[in-house]
Amino acid sequence: MGSCSGRCTLLALCALQLVTILERQVFDFLGYQWAPILANFVHSVVVILGLFGTIQYRPRYVVVYTVWVAIWITWNVFIICFYLEVGGLSQDSQLLTFNLSRHRSWWLEHGPGCLHEEASVAGLGILQGPALVPGAGCILEHGYMEVLHSGLQVLVALLGFICGCYVVSALTEEEDSFDFIAGFDPFPLYHFNEKPSNLLSKQAYL
Template identity: 55%
Template sequence: MAQDKIIGVDSTDVVKKLGCYFSCSVQMIAALERQIFDFLGYQWAPILANFLHIMAVILGIFGTIQYRSKYLIMYAVWLVLWVGWNAFIICFYLEVGHLSQDRDFIMTFNTSLHRSWWMENGPGCLVTPVMNSNLAPEDHHVITVTGCLLDYQYIEVVSSAMQIFLALFGFVYACYVSKVFMEEEDSFDFIGGFDSYGYQAPQKTSHLQLQPLYT
């Protein structure tokens, strides 16, 4: 009975676990894609955030493989922070409130004039250099970008919105799978060990004092 209890697997739990694998895999692909374009744009703050996100996704995958509910909880907590960061990115590019794209230090730590790789390489964009411009600082040049089918800020907004959607999807699966793991840990019985089926308490034997018999 105890062995059957341990080997039995709920097919619904297996589907949820596979869903967690799929969610983490898609997040990993999306994070690596975003990391590449942020590197091309020299956006150091997003690069750092993407690196932490990649590490958290690896932690979530490892927690799912190794049945570690604590790792999945840490992964889920990071996803909440990741949603907040991407919400800030959306507000930054849409210049919500007092946010402005002219503040280079927010994304590049004031080490570069680049804001987004898509600014010059968006779909349909035509880049024209402006020669002998007094507006360009030393070692930089001024360009004009025209003909873009979609402005770079909207590409960044769509990318962040996709990250938020994937994070919410992964958060739900991480919470469910970690809950399943914790329930299994609470109800786990060792095969042939101290469980309700295989363990029997040792019976106390009564010691009878022998008395001599006299005829």
């Protein structure tokens, strides 16, 4: 019963991870964040593998999922540190785009509540149209939006890691306790008492 509840919980967590990573992948694509896009893709594949292993009672697949989830937590902690500029990291670097472009987070220009005002070319007074005023009126800055996304991933992944370890343990115990063709029976079904050779020879003579 405990194994069933653990498996059901892990299935629910994997489904939640797929939904949240799909949402995150969309915004990373819009911001051309190539490193997160690649990490999100690998994460999606491994989560699907974990789903398959949980449904099909394959503990090895669940082990792969559990190990990857630990790596995924580390990656998201790095993303949090990157956007909070911890340890000398800077949001202005092109680290997440592999230095292929100068694009930054999609939330920089589309944050909730951010104001757009008429901007002009410096020194010419020519209006360029609506442009974002960084930090003006934003309910939440883009860095904190990314931190919230990564924080959610860390929380769900941590629960998935704990549940994955429990499911692996439960499935392994079930495999160990299963009797393969009476392999653990000291007196298997095909066991028979051998008669002494001299008795067999007498019966053959008669």
